[in-house]
Amino acid sequence: MSLLKPGHRGCAGCGDAFAGKFVLDALGEDVVIVSPTGCLEVFTTPYPESAWGVPWIHSLFENAAAVASGVDAALNALGKKNNTKIVIIGGDGATFDIGLQAISGAFERGHDITYICVDNEAYMNTGIQRSGATPLYASTTTSPHGKVSIGNPLHKKNMPAIIAAHGSPYVATASIGYAPDMIKKVKKAAQVKGPTYVHVHAPCCTGWRFDSSKTIEVGRLAVETAMWPLYEMENGEVTNVRKIKNRKPVEEYLKVQGRFKHLFTMDGKNESIKKVQAIADWNVKHFGLE
Amino acid sequence: MRKNMVVVEGSYAVAHAVKICRPNVISAYPITPQTHIVEDLAQFAADGEINCEYMNVESEFSAISALIGASAAGARTYSSTTSQGLALMHEALFNASGMRLPIVMTVVNRALSAPINIWNDQQDSISQRDTGWIQLYAEDVQESADMTPQIYKLAEDEDVLLPAMSCMDGFILSHVYEPVILLEQSLTDEFLPAYDPEFVLDPKNPMSFGAFADPGTYTEFRYKQEKAMGVALEKIEDIANEFKDIYGRYYGGLIDGYILDDAEIVIMAMGSVIGTVKDTIDELRSEGESIGLLKVRSFRPFPTDAIRKALKNAKVVITLDKNISIGKNEGALCTEVKACLHNTDNRVPVIGFMLGHGGRDIPMHVIKKIINKAKLVEKGIFIESEYADLREDLA
Amino acid sequence: MKLVIKTVTKPGSTRANKTGAWRSFMPVFDHKLCSKCGICGIYCPEGVVNKLENGYFEPDYEYCKGCGICANECPKKAIVMVLEGK
Numbered sequence: 131m132s133l134l135k136p137g138h139r140g141c142a143g144c145g146d147a148f149a150g151k152f153v154l155d156a157l158g159e160d161v162v163i164v165s166p167t168g169c170l171e172v173f174t175t176p177y178p179e180s181a182w183g184v185p186w187i188h189s190l191f192e193n194a195a196a197v198a199s200g201v202d203a204a205l206n207a208l209g210k211k212n213n214t215k216i217v218i219i220g221g222d223g224a225t226f227d228i229g230l231q232a233i234s235g236a237f238e239r240g241h242d243i244t245y246i247c248v249d250n251e252a253y254m255n256t257g258i259q260r261s262g263a264t265p266l267y268a269s270t271t272t273s274p275h276g277k278v279s280i281g282n283p284l285h286k287k288n289m290p291a292i293i294a295a296h297g298s299p300y301v302a303t304a305s306i307g308y309a310p311d312m313i314k315k316v317k318k319a320a321q322v323k324g325p326t327y328v329h330v331h332a333p334c335c336t337g338w339r340f341d342s343s344k345t346i347e348v349g350r351l352a353v354e355t356a357m358w359p360l361y362e363m364e365n366g367e368v369t370n371v372r373k374i375k376n377r378k379p380v381e382e383y384l385k386v387q388g389r390f391k392h393l394f395t396m397d398g399k400n401e402s403i404k405k406v407q408a409i410a411d412w413n414v415k416h417f418g419l420e
Numbered sequence: 421m422r423k424n425m426v427v428v429e430g431s432y433a434v435a436h437a438v439k440i441c442r443p444n445v446i447s448a449y450p451i452t453p454q455t456h457i458v459e460d461l462a463q464f465a466a467d468g469e470i471n472c473e474y475m476n477v478e479s480e481f482s483a484i485s486a487l488i489g490a491s492a493a494g495a496r497t498y499s500s501t502t503s504q505g506l507a508l509m510h511e512a513l514f515n516a517s518g519m520r521l522p523i524v525m526t527v528v529n530r531a532l533s534a535p536i537n538i539w540n541d542q543q544d545s546i547s548q549r550d551t552g553w554i555q556l557y558a559e560d561v562q563e564s565a566d567m568t569p570q571i572y573k574l575a576e577d578e579d580v581l582l583p584a585m586s587c588m589d590g591f592i593l594s595h596v597y598e599p600v601i602l603l604e605q606s607l608t609d610e611f612l613p614a615y616d617p618e619f620v621l622d623p624k625n626p627m628s629f630g631a632f633a634d635p636g637t638y639t640e641f642r643y644k645q646e647k648a649m650g651v652a653l654e655k656i657e658d659i660a661n662e663f664k665d666i667y668g669r670y671y672g673g674l675i676d677g678y679i680l681d682d683a684e685i686v687i688m689a690m691g692s693v694i695g696t697v698k699d700t701i702d703e704l705r706s707e708g709e710s711i712g713l714l715k716v717r718s719f720r721p722f723p724t725d726a727i728r729k730a731l732k733n734a735k736v737v738i739t740l741d742k743n744i745s746i747g748k749n750e751g752a753l754c755t756e757v758k759a760c761l762h763n764t765d766n767r768v769p770v771i772g773f774m775l776g777h778g779g780r781d782i783p784m785h786v787i788k789k790i791i792n793k794a795k796l797v798e799k800g801i802f803i804e805s806e807y808a809d810l811r812e813d814l815a
Numbered sequence: 816m817k818l819v820i821k822t823v824t825k826p827g828s829t830r831a832n833k834t835g836a837w838r839s840f841m842p843v844f845d846h847k848l849c850s851k852c853g854i855c856g857i858y859c860p861e862g863v864v865n866k867l868e869n870g871y872f873e874p875d876y877e878y879c880k881g882c883g884i885c886a887n888e889c890p891k892k893a894i895v896m897v898l899e900g901k
Contacts, residue, residue, distance in 0.1 A: 138832075180824040
């Protein structure tokens with residue numbers, strides 16, 4: 131029985147729910163979870179209910195890493211730390227944008243915490259607005275495609291690199307489409323002493339606009355097209371990658387999502403899809419995915 | 421009494437008091453004029469005199485956020501800040517109070533930017549009066565230090581469980597050197613029990629902190645916070661008296677009076693200006709004037725009943741405010757005192773003076789000028805609220 | 816209901832909320848085609864596809880939201896989404 135109990139208000143087919151479930155599957159009961167404001171926090175804890183079968187705290191949107199730092203300090207001061215893992219599970223908005231400072235401080239101080247970013251590539255809980263994690267050309271409500279716009283004009287911020295630059299001993303990317311791999315990485319991140327980070331791709335059927343039955347399939351397509359490279363970094367060096375056999379062109383990934391549909395009908399579609407393909411090609415080269 | 425006294429900086433006396441209260445987690449972000457408190461605490465930690473985790477955080481927002489996590493995990497917590505730092509914490513102050521975490525913070529009162537100014541006034545803490553934090557204001561260094569164990573005991577009371585600000589005027593009290601009795605460890609261990617909350621983050625007994633409350637339940641949470649402030653009203657008096665019994669020192673509970681009983685003119689004030697007011701009163705009393713002081717020690721919870729009782733015989737009330745609500749042209753003490761008298765039979769005129777903003781010194785002659793202006797009420801000249809120390813050459 | 820302070824809520828209390836009422840389509844599991852691989856169990860976002868004693872899998876229909884992921888992922892096509900008539 132999962133430690134993330136059913137009855138929560140996540141959408142049918144929710145990627146965040148998968149992420150929460152797999153994190154608890156990986157770590158078990160001896161954890162303290164810290165969540166910033168976001169989909170996962172909201173749909174799991176409508177007062178007086180909670181879906182969390184483990185200790186859990188939500189404070190504000192931008193301070194999860196600072197709150198977790200305080201929990202770490204308190205458990206140490208009280209002599210109660212033992213093997214308890216302190217894990218932050220936060221969305222991309224809270225991680226890439228508003229909460230970045232607190233993450234930077236926490237990682238610089240070197241707390242023994244694990245930060246799991248559940249990345250659905252927009253501010254989903256407030257209605258699908260653009261975040262620093264929104265990929266190039268994705269149509270969101272604050273970066274919509276239109277008569278003079280092709281969607282989000284900005285590239286996705288490279289969070290794993292930023293965390294690695296803080297000297298984190300273990301940084302990994304994962305995907306809910308590859309559950310055993312994700313669970314293994316979360317376990318490893320929690321075991322490694324010091325501040326560690328796992329960046330989880332969590333497709334959102336509501337925000338990306340695809341049928342709820344396709345969440346896992348879309349997650350896999352992201353990896354198979356090299357749009358979401360799976361790798362591990364230890365002490366700043368890439369140590370392990372998941373190689374791609376029979377890499378698919380990015381169209382396979384883009385065409386199944388409503389947020390990219392406009393790329394197939396707008397003027398200059400070949401140019402834009404080429405630019406997206408270039409991102410995938412760069413990943414292949416940079417991480418040695420083939 | 422004198423042999424126990426040492427001459428120390430105000431910040432040191434407070435830092436020492438914090439040490440004696442045995443906090444588990446301290447978070448620190450430096451900002452003038454709080455810096456000496458967190459520096460002294462860092463030195464205590466470096467010398468092994470304090471058994472706690474000392475966190476150097478990267479902003480005041482993270483300072484308070486770390487304490488939210490630490491308090492939820494069962495730790496006794498402490499931080500200190502002022503001015504811009506307190507303002508930066510604004511969102512988290514509401515959060516800490518709503519989550520009923522008894523975090524204690526010394527606010528070393530300082531003016532707010534813009535313009536940027538590092539000197540004392542009380543705008544910073546007064547601006548946070550709606551956040552659900554207890555606010556007590558100290559008159560001098562001894563009181564600032566002694567307030568520390570009292571405020572822990574108050575905040576951590578199981579029927580209160582609210583975060584609390586202990587306010588001391590920046591530079592005037594933080595950087596002054598005064599003879600004080602440093603807080604006694606043995607007495608404090610007797611006075612202040614260990615923090616032992618009912619609910620903590622504990623894998624053996626998992627609970628969820630910080631759920632969202634929809635329109636059906638939100639109001640009752642807020643009501644309960646207010647009720648806890650009501651409990652605090654009583655406990656502040658009890659705790660002050662208990663402190664007196666154990667330590668032999670007393671500063672008033674919610675309020676305190678100085679030659680108040682027969683005073684026709686009553687000056688109301690918070691914080692260090694009280695010292696100057698008392699000296700002025702002594703001088704004017706020797707000249708036959710009927711003047712007294714009503715010290716407001718607790719601003720939140722606001723001691724409505726105590727103030728109404730204390731002002732029963734006053735002919736004129738003067739309020740001194742080291743803050744202003746821009747757009748109301750009044751300081752908060754003035755507004756709240758007027759409000760608390762409104763629905764009573766007491767129609768005593770309340771004259772509001774704002775002064776000392778941005779660290780402007782308040783010498784005795786300014787207090788005397790204020791008193792003379794207040795006396796004009798007898799001639800039918802009523803001042804609603806004005807600056808007592810405005811520089812006409814710059815205005 | 817007495818309000819507990821700190822907005823502390825008890826673990827797993829969302830189970831009071833039966834999300835099975837949400838769905839339009841329900842997954843029907845055909846054990847004859849099932850290879851007991853367990854993929855449906857792993858890839859249920861609600862965590863309500865449970866292993867039976869005989870090694871086959873069944874969803875808890877009280878909570879199943881009818882998302883269709885189990886049917887989409889099953890390598891043996893042993894799960895079919897059926898419009899639920901009520």
